[in-house]
Amino acid sequence: MPVNLSAPAAASLLPIAGVQIGVTEAGVRKLGRKDLTVFLLDEGNSVAGVFTSNRFCAAPVHLCRTHLASNAGVRALVINTGNANAGTGADGMLRSRNVCEALANRLGLQPTQVLPFSTGVIMEPLPSERIMAGLDAAIADASGGHWLRAAEGIMTTDTVAKGYSAQAQIGGHTITVTGISKGAGMIRPNMATMLGFIATDACVNPDLMQGLATALAESSFNRITVDGDTSTNDSLLVIASNRAGNAPIDSINSEEGQQLFALMLGVARQLAHAIVRDGEGATKFITVVVEGGKSPQECRQVAYAIAHSPLVKTAFFASDPNLGRILAAVGYAGIADLDANRIELHLDDVHVVTQGGRNPAYQEADGQRVMRQSEITVRVHLGRGPAMDTVWTCDFSHDYVTINADYRS
Amino acid sequence: MPVNLSAPAAASLLPIAGVQIGVTEAGVRKLGRKDLTVFLLDEGNSVAGVFTSNRFCAAPVHLCRTHLASNAGVRALVINTGNANAGTGADGMLRSRNVCEALANRLGLQPTQVLPFSTGVIMEPLPSERIMAGLDAAIADASGGHWLRAAEGIMTTDTVAKGYSAQAQIGGHTITVTGISKGAGMIRPNMATMLGFIATDACVNPDLMQGLATALAESSFNRITVDGDTSTNDSLLVIASNRAGNAPIDSINSEEGQQLFALMLGVARQLAHAIVRDGEGATKFITVVVEGGKSPQECRQVAYAIAHSPLVKTAFFASDPNLGRILAAVGYAGIADLDANRIELHLDDVHVVTQGGRNPAYQEADGQRVMRQSEITVRVHLGRGPAMDTVWTCDFSHDYVTINADYRS
Numbered sequence: 001m002p003v004n005l006s007a008p009a010a011a012s013l014l015p016i017a018g019v020q021i022g023v024t025e026a027g028v029r030k031l032g033r034k035d036l037t038v039f040l041l042d043e044g045n046s047v048a049g050v051f052t053s054n055r056f057c058a059a060p061v062h063l064c065r066t067h068l069a070s071n072a073g074v075r076a077l078v079i080n081t082g083n084a085n086a087g088t089g090a091d092g093m094l095r096s097r098n099v100c101e102a103l104a105n106r107l108g109l110q111p112t113q114v115l116p117f118s119t120g121v122i123m124e125p126l127p128s129e130r131i132m133a134g135l136d137a138a139i140a141d142a143s144g145g146h147w148l149r150a151a152e153g154i155m156t157t158d159t160v161a162k163g164y165s166a167q168a169q170i171g172g173h174t175i176t177v178t179g180i181s182k183g184a185g186m187i188r189p190n191m192a193t194m195l196g197f198i199a200t201d202a203c204v205n206p207d208l209m210q211g212l213a214t215a216l217a218e219s220s221f222n223r224i225t226v227d228g229d230t231s232t233n234d235s236l237l238v239i240a241s242n243r244a245g246n247a248p249i250d251s252i253n254s255e256e257g258q259q260l261f262a263l264m265l266g267v268a269r270q271l272a273h274a275i276v277r278d279g280e281g282a283t284k285f286i287t288v289v290v291e292g293g294k295s296p297q298e299c300r301q302v303a304y305a306i307a308h309s310p311l312v313k314t315a316f317f318a319s320d321p322n323l324g325r326i327l328a329a330v331g332y333a334g335i336a337d338l339d340a341n342r343i344e345l346h347l348d349d350v351h352v353v354t355q356g357g358r359n360p361a362y363q364e365a366d367g368q369r370v371m372r373q374s375e376i377t378v379r380v381h382l383g384r385g386p387a388m389d390t391v392w393t394c395d396f397s398h399d400y401v402t403i404n405a406d407y408r409s
Numbered sequence: 410m411p412v413n414l415s416a417p418a419a420a421s422l423l424p425i426a427g428v429q430i431g432v433t434e435a436g437v438r439k440l441g442r443k444d445l446t447v448f449l450l451d452e453g454n455s456v457a458g459v460f461t462s463n464r465f466c467a468a469p470v471h472l473c474r475t476h477l478a479s480n481a482g483v484r485a486l487v488i489n490t491g492n493a494n495a496g497t498g499a500d501g502m503l504r505s506r507n508v509c510e511a512l513a514n515r516l517g518l519q520p521t522q523v524l525p526f527s528t529g530v531i532m533e534p535l536p537s538e539r540i541m542a543g544l545d546a547a548i549a550d551a552s553g554g555h556w557l558r559a560a561e562g563i564m565t566t567d568t569v570a571k572g573y574s575a576q577a578q579i580g581g582h583t584i585t586v587t588g589i590s591k592g593a594g595m596i597r598p599n600m601a602t603m604l605g606f607i608a609t610d611a612c613v614n615p616d617l618m619q620g621l622a623t624a625l626a627e628s629s630f631n632r633i634t635v636d637g638d639t640s641t642n643d644s645l646l647v648i649a650s651n652r653a654g655n656a657p658i659d660s661i662n663s664e665e666g667q668q669l670f671a672l673m674l675g676v677a678r679q680l681a682h683a684i685v686r687d688g689e690g691a692t693k694f695i696t697v698v699v700e701g702g703k704s705p706q707e708c709r710q711v712a713y714a715i716a717h718s719p720l721v722k723t724a725f726f727a728s729d730p731n732l733g734r735i736l737a738a739v740g741y742a743g744i745a746d747l748d749a750n751r752i753e754l755h756l757d758d759v760h761v762v763t764q765g766g767r768n769p770a771y772q773e774a775d776g777q778r779v780m781r782q783s784e785i786t787v788r789v790h791l792g793r794g795p796a797m798d799t800v801w802t803c804d805f806s807h808d809y810v811t812i813n814a815d816y817r818s
Contacts, residue, residue: 056740089766122733318814324531331465357498405727
């Protein structure tokens, strides 16, 4: 059961001029599932991506990097579920290349103008023949109104399709942003997310795109974790179709740049949070705020230690205010000169720990009340400096074990 | 159900001359449980300890460090379960000091000659009055033959008491080593274990003791993990009662030093492995060997990434050879210049991955056969150098969640 998350209505996902999407059932792994999605992008767009830092990154991630670097101009994306095409060596590269070539041939493009994405089981050969056989149907399905179908088409263990849109007036023009994401397990994005696609019709200087994509990832997908497992296939793609008619945005720091970034970050955060809310077995959505650090980096390190601790996560699942487990995680997070006597801990509005020990005014009933909620904020103050950072995660339940013990069966 | 582990027979745990142990039920947290243990050490012994690196270390860990540093000569240990006395601030220090003082008074010692150890729930006040009220009964119970009672007396979520003895002829004298340990969850020792006590009657130069304790921890308790949570109370204490009559051992590198180290390491490893075998919810005992690294440190880093991955651990629980998850963990372990194309992976004798991709000769049935075993060795070759390291862990089951969601109730 996802935490306070439901699928978007099809009409709530606004089309982006210059972006068409087609989805089909190619039988990649199982029959009767939407598992093949193509994006068709008009000429004149700008695209940038952020990809997994996993050294075992998948063949499609390699190809995305190569094709983007070739500056051939991206005109199509091809996304399959059911198979990650990771840990598949040279054969995996060949199969992924064949898929790009097949789509390029059908659309009159160069293969380097196609970006491939795969998600699913690792270390099994990509059934590229079945994917290529499905391309015609996917192309025939293409429409600007198919964002929800795409959100469904990229799901694996997700239980809910994830998509958001936002609109704002920027520089006198209506700017629209729509994004979709997928992911529920093997989630501890680092440089990217599982799969995320965010498009805007805004006109953006192509030189700005990579910085924009990286900044969006850093404040959204790169701050979530379900199980600490960084995937081999994490990819976030940001598309500007440059059709809104606004004066091209040249800097994130300009007024319009700030407005566009805020608009896109709103969508990116909702997509990232949706992944946590739909985290495998999740019953709670937890925000971990660490402040009073010497640097955002050390705050993040402490926040992830809390967010990854199986003991903390099972206590949240049990609604048990066994909050010493949070202190233990703070203590082993790796800050060598941390002074435990300066730590403060709040659970929502409840002041649990002061000066490293139990707050005399703390009542277990208050901790218990917050722990029963479906949305909880853990706030740790390190008492070392002015920096802070935030990470979002979920609890750790029986269903996580069930889902991951059964995933392939 | 622990993995291939049963409690030792009382007679199999050999007395160590100069060491007496008494155990009682003090009602620290629950009635009817052995929860208070004292060790009484004759004069002339040597003692060294290795303690948690958690910055939130417990009050008794602070006191152990201070008392050992005072060189007053350790003459007694006092160990309670049911309460960790961690995250308890100045009040926790006072309560732990009171317990040391009470035992010292009864034995005619200085408080600094007593080392305190606590294990159990974090962040609740130590019921020091109940512990002090139990000291007389514990002292009255003291006997050289009570090692098994002590192993039982220090258990928390352990399901099986853990103790081993070993004997060897060293320098013409019979040397005996006996040790006990406890721990099942919050296990990722770093500089120490949960609680471990290893005693020998060998004569050892006191200057050698700290190096000996550290070296033992590094090759045993510091290479196990259950859930990656480094405890606030981890402590390994090594005692030489100096009663065996051998010429004092001055160096680990001497012939006798090597022999004693091997004898003690045998006991330390069995104790460390017992903690993993009794890991919360464990159904499998997993040895992770990483070789071909540039340094033991990077091998250890990769081994821990595998050993901590919830996805890898749930796959072991399910006996599912979903081995791509191991590759993903190797990939995100943090070796920035890792060449994925050089990775080899074996599961026991089954060659699963070669040159970073699925071994063409690999049959899933072979992986399945190994995954069904209760003891499995994962062997990863990084293809980067001559170094190696080994880590021991267990799988991740429904029972882990059940145990940790219910721990305090």
